[in-house]
Amino acid sequence: MSRGCPRDVTEEGTNDGDDASQFLQHLPANTCVYSFEEWPQKEEQDFSGNNFVVIKHVPSEALEKGDKPFFGRIDYSHASEILILKMPAEIHETAASNFHSLVAILASQMGVKRRIADRGSTRTNTSRRSKEADRSWAPAYRPGEKYREWPTVALEVGNSETKAKLINDITWWLNQSNGRVQQGIIIDIKKGSGNVYISSWIAANVVTQPAPQGESVPVTPIQPLPARQTLEAAFKRRPDGREPVIEGGDITIPFANLVGEHPRQGQVDFALTKDLLLTHVVEPIWEALDAAKLEANKKKG
Structure with a gap:
């Protein structure tokens, strides 16, 4: 798990209702989970060794505004406001x-x-x-x-x-x-x-x-x-x-x-x-x- 990761998907990732559970299923057990407020700025990010990162409570407009940088392939559920990033490797x-x-x-x-x-x-x-x-x-x-x-x-x-x-x-x-x-x-x-x-x-x-x-x-x-x-x-x-x-x-x-x-x-x-x-x-x-x-x-x- 990357440095400073608050929690992983086994601790929290599938307890938010049917939409979230279905969206997050089959991710690796050690996938790092952040809330949108916890998501670090670019210079603070270190996700080496992580193939996926999950960010919860992401407002849909945040994907377009660019207030916080998101790197990797984007997969976003509008219903549960969860963003999965597939990190480049x-x-x-x-x-x-x-x-x-x-x-x-x-x-x-x-x-x-x-x-x-x-x-x-x-x-x-x-x-x-x-x-x-x-x-x-x-x-x-x-x-x-x-x-x-x-x-x-x-x-x-x-x-x-x-x-x-x-x-x-x-x-x-x-x-x-x-x-x-x-x-x-x-x-x-x-x-x-x-x-x-x-x-x-x-x-x-x-x-x-x-x-x-x-x-x-x-x-x-x-x-x-x-x-x-x-x-x-x-x-x-x-x-x-x-x-x-x-x-x-x-x-x-x-x-x-x-x-x-x-x-x-x-x-x-x-x-x-x-x-x-x-x-x-x-x-x-x-x-x-x-x-x-x-x-x-x-x-x-």
Whole structure:
């Protein structure tokens, strides 16, 4: 826990009612909890070793005014006035950045890179929740189109939280967007073993309906359900430099999910094969994990 942390989520975090309990569930047990009044100014902040920080009783206008600095990915519940900050870390940022780079490489090969908007961690606001993905994409803006508040593909990366939290976050993107987020990607990093699981998700009860003039019509799920996993590639690290065990299937992002229209001649879906994922995403994650362990051992003396 960071220096000066008032309490952790096991002491206080889930005793504020159903909304707060649901919002905070699946966070690591040692997640530091502050009240808004206790939140330190920038020069006093030291959150090394913390993957998340929780701030309670945060008025919604504080997110926009900038009276107090908030660093990291923002996830805010308007109903319970609780802010979760996902703190940046090398392992986490390595995974998100390299996955994006792989998507960009494939887009360049097909000549469509400029037709895809890299939304990064652009915040999406709803009446109940404001959230930033670890990475997100949408078709590039074209004149006459309505501004896209939602991405079409969202990425969530975890290197400390449980798989359940990652699934909850991806489910929110898919269910609350009224069909506009068409696909979620999860990168689940197990720090102990070094295993990496990359999976693709869609809304559990997506219903396709004919649309006038060839335009897509979002369909609201009748009853929101947890997201449904469609594909997973597992990369299991082995000791002594032996070849990793690779299981599962390739990850595919449909061309239309990123570009906004069906592929033309010479264009295909984005095939993130296991070989490409290993080289461009997983091996850099392993290098970051090794560097983090080396640094931790140095600090121990």
